[in-house]
Amino acid sequence: xxxxxxxxxxxxxxxxxxxxxxxxxxxxxxxxxxxxxxxxxxxxxxxxxxxxxxxxxxxxxxxxxxxxxxxxxxxxxxxxxxxxxxxxxxxxxxxxxxxxxxxxxxxxxxxxxxxxxxxxxxxxxxxxxxxxxxxxxxxxxxxxxxxxxxxxxxxxxxxxxxxxxxxxxxxxxxxxxxxxxxxxxxxxxxxxxxxxxxxxxxxxxxxxxxxxxxxxxxxxxxxxxxxxxxxxxxxxxxxxxxxxxxxxxxxxxxxxxxxxxxxxxxxxxxxxxxxxxxxxxxxxxxxxxxxxxxxxxxxxxxxxxxxxxxxxxxxxxxxxxxxxxxxxxxxxxxxxxxxxxxxxxxxxxxxxxxxxxxxxxxxxxxxxxxxxxxxxxxxxxxxxxxxxxxxxxxxxxxxxxxxxxxxxxxxxxxxxxxxxxxxxx
Numbered sequence: 001x002x003x004x005x006x007x008x009x010x011x012x013x014x015x016x017x018x019x020x021x022x023x024x025x026x027x028x029x030x031x032x033x034x035x036x037x038x039x040x041x042x043x044x045x046x047x048x049x050x051x052x053x054x055x056x057x058x059x060x061x062x063x064x065x066x067x068x069x070x071x072x073x074x075x076x077x078x079x080x081x082x083x084x085x086x087x088x089x090x091x092x093x094x095x096x097x098x099x100x101x102x103x104x105x106x107x108x109x110x111x112x113x114x115x116x117x118x119x120x121x122x123x124x125x126x127x128x129x130x131x132x133x134x135x136x137x138x139x140x141x142x143x144x145x146x147x148x149x150x151x152x153x154x155x156x157x158x159x160x161x162x163x164x165x166x167x168x169x170x171x172x173x174x175x176x177x178x179x180x181x182x183x184x185x186x187x188x189x190x191x192x193x194x195x196x197x198x199x200x201x202x203x204x205x206x207x208x209x210x211x212x213x214x215x216x217x218x219x220x221x222x223x224x225x226x227x228x229x230x231x232x233x234x235x236x237x238x239x240x241x242x243x244x245x246x247x248x249x250x251x252x253x254x255x256x257x258x259x260x261x262x263x264x265x266x267x268x269x270x271x272x273x274x275x276x277x278x279x280x281x282x283x284x285x286x287x288x289x290x291x292x293x294x295x296x297x298x299x300x301x302x303x304x305x306x307x308x309x310x311x312x313x314x315x316x317x318x319x320x321x322x323x324x325x326x327x328x329x330x331x332x333x334x335x336x337x338x339x340x341x342x343x344x345x346x347x348x349x350x351x352x353x354x355x356x357x358x359x360x361x362x363x364x365x366x367x368x369x370x371x372x373x374x375x376x377x378x379x380x381x382x383x384x385x386x387x388x389x390x391x392x393x394x395x396x397x398x399x400x401x402x403x404x405x406x407x408x409x410x411x412x413x414x415x416x417x418x419x420x421x422x423x424x425x
Contacts, residue, residue, distance in 0.1 A: 003029040004096070004348060007071040009062055009086055010078030011035035011044040012174065014100060018075050018127065019044070021337050022098075023052050027345035032069045034059035035078075037173055062086065071095055073348070075127075079175035080187075084109035091122035098125045098344055099361065101190040103368025107385060110362035114387050117358040125344045125354040126361035128194040129332075130272065131400045132339040134310075134321055136195035138290070139276045139283035141316035143199050144403045147292055149280030151199060156192025156285075157261040157273035163225040166265070167232040180222065180242040184215055185372035186262045187242065190364040192272055193250075193260055194356070199276060200256055203359045204395040208258075208384040211250045213371035215243035221265035248371050250384070260367075283310070318401045343401055355400040362387045 006028040008019040022028035035041040041058035049056045059065035073096040076086050080102035087097045104110050117124050142148050169177020219240035226232040244265050250258040274285030281292035289306040290313050329335035347354050374382050
């Protein structure tokens with residue numbers, strides 16, 4: 001089977017990881033990498049070449065790489081500021097784009113992505129790995145099979161203590177630092193909003209209509225952190241604009257309410273706080289818990305009994321996840337990184353829409369500049385553009401992978417507990 005001749009733009013930690021994953025799938029051949037910091041490109045090329053016994057060429061400038069290597073696909077994992085521009089440049093050349101996640105800086109960036117895609121029809125995949133996570137896929141499958149009833153509320157968060165990564169920005173030459181100095185917004189919304197948007201059929205029969213965002217006052221967590229660690233003395237006195245916590249509410253055309261949160265500069269364990277709540281049940285990601293009406297006691301205060309109950313519903317896992325071996329699960333974030341690369345390759349071979357397309361990308365990325373606007377104007381409500389120009393009304397549903405249909409007898413089996421039927425299905 002012919003592999004896709006692929007290059008990497010952006011040789012930071014995430015870019016290197018994605019390039020290795022792509023090579024590991026056997027679907028892509030990484031032939032070159034580039035980074036404005038040439039030493040990073042050279043180190044990355046050497047690392048990938050040695051690991052996979054292949055020849056990878058380093059470049060400093062992307063156009064030089066495109067001209068010489070003539071790639072079929074590109075993984076874009078450079079600084080957030082450059083994502084849209086570089087994706088558009090690749091699409092203009094007919095190079096299939098795999099765009100790493102990040103927020104947009106303006107509405108114009110989003111329209112540039114849409115307009116370029118619609119004009120060139122170059123394949124575009126937004127690499128939101130969380131859409132392929134086990135819990136998110138179970139929640140999607142439960143919703144598609146009607147087990148949650150009508151979904152009316154969803155929430156999620158990028159809850160991750162990344163103070164060390166931010167504060168190391170000068171040393172690591174990493175773009176996150178300058179964003180935390182200069183912006184106050186939900187700068188990284190797609191991990192939480194992506195799976196929710198897919199479940200709610202955003203851009204395919206439904207859409208985001210408006211949002212309102214609020215931020216805590218000050219950047220106390222990050223300021224105290226750099227003041228207490230000698231290795232970050234260069235940042236003492238720097239005024240960080242990014243608030244410790246940003247919360248945002250989003251309304252959908254079909255009536256659903258969404259709550260998302262950015263929480264990255266206070267001590268905490270890493271959690272996404274995913275909740276999918278419907279009239280017949282709910283999924284809670286932090287607890288890996290499925291709570292279906294009739295299958296648990298609504299009067300029990302011992303919520304610990306509900307931890308890990310998603311394992312009872314393995315029949316709802318898509319085959320692509322259930323068939324994945326441990327080596328692939330260990331390839332990154334429990335397997336979801338590997339799956340997104342495999343599904344991207346599958347879509348490239350099949351043609352047609354990508355599992356996470358340009359309309360998904362801009363609908364999720366726009367949250368960043370819109371929350372920035374809402375906060376700056378005193379937490380006002382702002383409208384969310386319809387980047388499909390009305391096509392969302394008739395676009396059919398498309399999940400990121402095939403969702404199994406669990407038959408009635410299988411549902412009955414799932415509801416069987418100690419010889420008695422406790423469910424309502």
